[in-house]
Amino acid sequence: MSRESSQANRSREAQQEAEQTAARLAVALSSWEAVIGLEVHAQLRTRTKLFCACSTAFGAEPNSQVCPVCLGHPGVLPVPNREAVVLAVRMGLATGCAVRERSIWARKNYFYPDLPKNYQITQFDRPICEHGEVRFAVAAGPRSARLRRIHLEEDAGKSKHPEKAGETLSRIDLNRCGTPLIEIVSEPDLRGPEEAYAYLAALKEILEHTGVCDGNMEEGSLRCDANVSVRRRGETALGTRTELKNLNSFRFVEKAIIYEILRQIARLETGGTIEQETLLWEPALGRTRTMRSKEDAHDYRYFPEPDLPPLIVSPDWIAEIALALPELPEAKRARLRRAYGLGEGEVEILVRQPEVCDYFEQVVAGGGDSRLASVWVLTELVGHLNRLGRQITDSPVPVPEMVALLQRLAAGKLTGKLAKMALEEMVDTGSTAELVIQAHGWEVVSDDRAILQFIDAVIASNPAGVAEYRAGKDSNFRWLVGQVMKLSRGQVDPRRTEELLRQALADPDA
């Protein structure tokens, strides 16, 4: 068998398996209900760590972004990063949380080689944000999940265990140690893998949109744990839950939750019980394995961090952060639809690309027609920028020039074809609309006498074509319009040209 066909077979098998799993899940969930809560760790987009001035850049040489503070040397003290607090509050406000004016740092104590102090500075019983909500949509309609809390904490380092000459070595990289995170904890409001997936996608979109987190799951900027339990439909009490860890992509989140729901239901239907335990998702095997049982659960001995005073966020500061909060994706979608009459596809592009959206809105605000602007910015300009590998924030065509171009187009002073040629030249040369149009003499001719000159010339030089039209061959009309356009090098106003040409052809004296 060739390699291609074996690959094709494999993907066909995977497809079949996925369909079977979906069918089993649908059957299982007809009499059972899944109850899911997600704990999402998001790395804050700060330049420096939470309690020291070390860089948070990803991918540096191991242990090159460290200092006595994040190495946990004797005598060092943490000093909180103001920007991290701003981002945590921003996320709280973006999800409708109450922001606590006086939150408390706490120590979570456990020994681990990549945790230099052997405690993590986090927040425990008084987190910075509480009681929020995230809205999202699934196929069946809109949904929402309540947020229990958002708290600030520092990340640990990374342990690696490379094999060398048959021996397992232990290597620790502390670059990530002390990186600021927020942990976003939902209530158990999600009712299945689809909701979990959509919730996570909505959360990621808000995080990215507000600039709180870059949302990069591959680099570990966004990490997800899931608490999963099941109960028979109609029951209100929660079942025993298990915690799933190592869900490092959207697909893993979905697959692991499906696996765990089916496992729990199968166990309960055969008279078994669910152990409260922590499970690790093994993506290669497509199953979970026990990481910690309830008996092995850590006693973290939380207590208030004595090296840090309470974290005070004044109402004025909260107001300042709220003022700088960008419009949230859901609200933006609604507004773009309402204000500009845009379609779903255009709205999605604009929500996903805030800079393109800003440009678009500036063009409309500057006097550009919104329908025209959506086409000319989203398709034409973005197309040119992609060709040049440039960002819209670095566009060679500034907003006022785009407005000038679109206004000429709307006023009929420029045909679509001419406008395209003008835009291409504006992009390539950085010149203005006016200069490009003047240089080429691309001004649309809408003066009747000038148009009639072209029409007369075309009628005079195509007697056969004119005769056929007059004899009833209607299709010749478009051809004759084309001849006028060609003769005028596209400069005549097409609509007026059609009107005048019909009149001229109807006049037997011509």
Added chain:
Amino acid sequence: MSDLLRLSASEIAAQVSRGGLRASAVIEAALARIAEVDPQVHAFLSLRAEPARRRAEEIDQRVRSGARVGSLAGVPVAVKDNLCDQDGSATCASRILERFRPSYSATALRRVEAEDAIVIGKTNLDEFAMGSSNENSAFGPTHNPWDLDRVPGGSSGGSAAAVAAGEAVLSLGSDTGGSVRQPAAFCGLVALKPQYGHLSRHGLVAFASSLDQIGPMARSARDCALLFNAVAGHDPRDATSLSRDPRIELAQLETLPDDLRLGVPRAWLGEGLDPEIRSAFEATCARFEACGAHLVDLELPDPRHAISTYYILANAEASSNLARFDGVRYGHRAEGVHDLHAMYERSRGEGFGPEVKRRILMGTFVLSSGYYEAFYAKAQAARRLLRRAFDQALETVHAILIPTAPTAAFRLGEKSGDPLAMYLSDIYTITSNLVGHPAVSFPAGATQEGLPIGMQLCGRAGDERTLLALVQAHEGRHDGVGAARSAASPVTGLLGRGPAGEGWR
């Protein structure tokens, strides 16, 4: 012993900056004194002889070239070895940090050096500052210069003994539950536990973060203020350091508040208080009355509650603070272990002494799930009540006068087998740490055996100035350890004529 070492710090600095005295001469005198007596006293764990000589020469050079020098120019300072020194150590008198070399220097250390003081060495302490006698040092105890068979107090025993024996003129200690004040009392010195937040803890190896404060130790109120001024003040590296400037105008030490009122918690002067200390206390009260103070009886919470509160909170914090000493990145690592848990257990088992282990265990226990509410949370509530009671009392008086310790210096080995008896020697000092306010210990006489007795003033929030002004006023009416100086004990042999210079009262 050279007469140079009998000079006060302010006099040394003044003479050095005028060129009348060479810093090098002061340092040579101190190093000679250390060579002479430290084999018996054992105040120092390490010396900085060569760097100190170089610093002294450099200061002398600057004076000759007419450049300005700092307020502590040429003054030899001893520093407790739980302050990080990037040119030296921070052993904390523990095996686990015996070979550790700090990668940076503590703010307090950098600030004394910025005032041109000369750090001559790092002093002995109870391991990780846990103890009241210096007997918990992994490197052997320090002896009290007044009586070599007795303890110098703790945990800053080395810093106290160094100044008392004339090996240094000033020293820095740290005070978590009385650790500069009780050794100052045992060795006849003035020592200040500043307001929490007035001195940066950056570079102080933490024992109990919410209680630790670095404290200056000296032979007089004025020298104590001079050293305090050099090191105090906000530090952006310590989030618990206060923003206000706490430094004291030295001229202000001459004036006492109008209508001076001192509180006396009579109920604290009962059981366990040595009669000699009690009579010295009454004499001290009389001297303050002679200064114009009005003494007021105060009701304060039973200090035994403070002891329980303190040992719960301090040990809880310590259990977490000391978790970082695990053999993974620095410090002692056990040899011949091949798995992680064995490495943790053996490294820590070999590295920590028995008192440190006892406190880590206690601290871990009181934070454990199921016990947190009964111990840690309750102790925190007790701390709040104590603070309120103290603040209320201090609305009516300028300071509270009590002994520093219930006894004078005890014999080596006398209490080392009985941790509870040892803990009780902190009974009068602990409250100020829990409350956070400043407190000062000062010499107020001697026992029949010629051992120094210390008294203590506990002040209002942030008010070190009144405390040191009171101590200076007291110095004007009393010559400190007094008769002890002439007693025919081994101490006086060691101290020569006794350090009876200007600053030594």
